[in-house]
Amino acid sequence: MKNIFLASVLLVTVLTTAAWGDLSGRWSGNDGGIYYLRQTDGYVYWYGEAADAQPKWSNVFSGRLFGTRIKGNWADVPKGRTTGAGNLELVLENDGNDLRVVNKTGGFVATRWTRTNTEASVTQPLMQMKPTGKADCVRFDPAALCVRQVNGRWKIVDAEHWLLDFGPNQAAADQSLKVIRHYRMDRACFVGRPNPLFSYMLAKGGSPSGAIAGEDCVDFDPKTVAVSNIQGRWKIVSGRRWLFDFGPAQTEARQALSVIRRYRFSRSCFVGRPDADFSYLRR
Known part of the structure; x- marks a missing residue:
């Protein structure tokens, strides 16, 4: 037996x-x-x-x-x-x-x-995440992300790629990862790459919604935002306040406006102002 x-x-x-x-x-x-x-x-x-x-x-x-x-x-x-x-x-x-x-x-x-x-x-070097498909977006699994120091720089990474680079600012990297997980963000999208003038995050193909404690956000009405030329620079404005500056890039400004209206973003949020290490839009 x-x-x-x-x-x-x-x-x-x-x-x-x-x-x-x-x-x-x-x-x-x-x-x-x-x-x-x-x-x-x-x-x-x-x-x-x-x-x-x-x-x-x-x-x-x-x-x-x-x-x-x-x-x-x-x-x-x-x-x-x-x-x-x-x-x-x-x-x-x-x-x-x-x-x-x-x-x-x-x-x-x-x-x-x-x-x-x-x-x-496991030992392969980290590569930057690249967009896939027609949309200029990078897809990722928020549960697989972590904060790691790579060659002296703090980054949000998965097993083989890095998504965001925070330089020496570990605190901003940790807080940004908490934000991504809180909203279950799974796509990072861009307007105007390779040097994007505008970026935003999506959660399951839609806009992140809700709130997280201590969030640093600017509210605006997506129904009233518009593109305006102010002293030779194209900007997205809300009333008398400008939200995003695109310099001479009118096309990118109008593309970004279309994104805001499509996803009905109403808050522009930041980690680490005045020089934000990470920014995102949500409803």
Whole structure:
């Protein structure tokens, strides 16, 4: 009986590896965390932490693969400030690219994980995100983003690309990431690239809406905004106040006005004024 049991375990391990491939690599959790998985034979281990420069929590996991399920134990470690521990049972989905919690104890927060890259690509240099499709937009997964220092500059990045560059300003990078996650922004769009004169963020193809505590915004009425030439410079104005300056670029000013009206933006918001490191529009 013992030999039969061992043979069954080996068979499950072989079938799981064939069906799902190696699970080793970087995964993003819906708790905003980054998880580094390692699969060896029929076992899975991870180290996970909040995607911040000084993570509020960090944990480790050790589990066993049973077909499409993983059962094991987790515990917080002292890099973070939380001290939980418990059990986890997970199920593999989407051809092994997603993990979902089936059972958990100890107050574990995350319930889903998505594979963001494989072990082989972790060491590849970061490239700037590029637009895809006809619209001049960059698509990204807000849950996969984190703040990282790259060659002395603080950037918002995913596994292989960087989205925003904040130079030496780590605080602005951290706050901007909170804004992106709060509104679930998943596209960065531009008017006038390669040196854009106007940019905006979208959330699932629409305008971000709501509010976040401490937000620095200027309100305006999208129904009254217009393009005006003021002392030789094309600007988008609202009443007697100008909102955006396009210099000599009249075409880009009118394109940006069309964007504002299309998405009914009514607030222009900033992180780090007077020289904002990040700006966005919302309803």
